[in-house]
Amino acid sequence: MTEPVVSIIPEEGGYSIQAVSERCGVNPVTLRAWERRYGLLKPSRTAKGHRRYSEAQLLRVQAVVQWLEKGVPIRQVQALLDSASAGTEPTPEPVWQKAREQALEALESLNLRRLEQQLNGLIADYGHARVIADFSDPLREQLALSPSLSLQSSLLHSLLMQKWSGKALSLSPGRRHSGWVLVPLGDPLAALELAMVLNAPLWCLDQPVDVDALCQRFASQPRFGVIWIADALPAAAQRARWLPDDKMEFPAFIWGPLAQQLAAGSPGLTVLEGNRVEIAETLQQHNLESLS
Template identity: 30%
Template structure:
């Protein structure tokens, strides 16, 4: 990769914050790809600040293509050095299954140190979208199935909720300070806890939304006031459960009529209850959170 370190003198160079904006890869991840795996080699200013050429940015985009196709970050460098026509190995060759198993084991053992290490490692090495699609969404689905009437399930759930509140809450705080996108109010439906709302908030922040996340839902009749006072451009409700029929079929459509902003629904409830909400005014976004954010962006006027 010596060609990366010897750019012509007149090559335009970009600071790391601009590369992060252009590629969607946060600065922590860019530095990890450089230090731990040698995937990119930016120039340095006399004070040590990183500067990236257009070739470096193109390389970051190629790295993202491999990661999004299921290739572990440890295997990407070898693939980058091969001709462009090389085909990625099938997704099963990735290490996502191993990471999922380790995460579930850490939650079940209440091993917070291991949970912390796995959380930080994944988001340092991979973009938010594959982390959600390949790691956290499958893990939460698996855990929710395991937690049905199992001894210790409530303790595991509450421990994971507390952990993610802190970690994702910190990320939201820093992301909101830099975001200039629409204001999004995210909150769970009454029968569910905060897990799907936290993941949805993480996905939304990654797409540039300014996210206001509520740990628990206030009474539905108060949401129009909340939307007004918080200047929300959209409301996003989440749940991992089917929720009560009356809530879905009657109360949510009525709420959508009372709001000046779009009302959207995501998480497993959106898949389970899609048929109940057709033509209701509630935007049903599905249970894949990154895809849900793409759809939500299209609903909000620029």
């Protein structure tokens, strides 16, 4: 995974957990789990109890990320970091394959409580971006291939909608603060999944809105940008209402499998390319607070 280009300055006693999160692309919740559950990190504390990470700890976080990207289970990373064998290449376990098999068993028995517990554990250990890319995306694709598993597919979709919606709500900016507006053109789950990876101030809608309404909102409260998530083609009349036909005063992006096709008729849109993590890195370069 390419690291975000973020300039961070050490605070007194080291880097804050937010600074490390931005530099390494790891959610603060996951950093705390690595510390508490696995002993992978040992940050110091300020007088007020805030975590501070040294340069060595920051490099350790990056090393953990590298091992996880190679398919090493989180429970094995401690030994690799602390032993002389840290330079060797272990044989990765099929972590995500096993996780998906367990999820299928839970879905086949309609045991959503068990599946939610599994999902919570994976998020704590690996973070939303990796769970979505390596667990829920391929699991949904696998279920979609078999009509006989349509019930299980719908149950999984409902569970993910509920889980991600709650998290997305917590990301809503405060009054008069800046943030991204995520507008789905199709399945609202696609917008929620992008919201989980962005993990930044945002409003995640569950349906399209008239572009005129967004323009009116920007006039009264600037400092926001809009991202349309295109995984379905709207009808001509809907497209005229929902998508801009000219350059916008606010940052206007479109992303998804149908982004290029829709942007061809909407010159005011800039197409975003790449996976969710790459999109998050691109959007970090935009200072919405500077808009007026």
